[in-house]
Amino acid sequence: MKKTRAPDLTAERIKLVLDTLDRWKGKLTWDLLIDAIRKDTGHTYSRFTFAEYTEIANAFSLKKDALRGTWKGEGGQPRDERVRAALEQVERYKAKVERLEMQNQLLLEQFVTWAHNAELKGVTVMMLNAPLPKPPRDRTKGVE
Incomplete structure (x- = not known):
């Protein structure tokens, strides 16, 4: 029998994992976390799937240390x-x-890396701070 794949980790599912870690008490292992998420969602994710998401991997390590x-x-x-x-x-x-x-600290470090690399490629801060273009609006002219 073929094992069905768990759905992708959406922002909502990642938040569920992070919230579960925030309120975790007692011994914490990847297997215990996977079981807790399976009970909450009905889907079984692997340790490697969770570890691919920096937010989850960092939160897990931080909680283990705490x-x-x-x-x-x-x-x-x-x-x-x-x-x-x-x-x-x-x-x-x-x-x-x-x-x-x-x-937040990891995002700040990533931003510094991006800014440095952009500068090496000749992209200025002014270019990076330029406002995004307005999205096209589906407006009909003269139709009532």
Whole structure:
């Protein structure tokens, strides 16, 4: 029986993977992440597919590092469920901010590389900053 291929990772599916990583607790492996995404989407992606997407690979590595540091110093859990839920939400937001800051840094580095390479090819900053052309509008003249 032929195995069906999972659909391409769209921006929405990538966001789902990143959100899953942001709220991840406990041991993290590629297989565990793949299983979690399969449960959420019904599709099985490979480790290599996830690793092809820099955002996912970086977020995975960052979360692994964060989890390694987290397990050493955690104290007891608060008894109040609302406080516990708020603390979990704070942790998710902190993880997301950390991931987005890292992603922003990588994009800035990519921009510097592009700017340098463009300059080597004689493309000026003014040329790069030129506004995009207006899209053609499908307007009929004189038709009512």
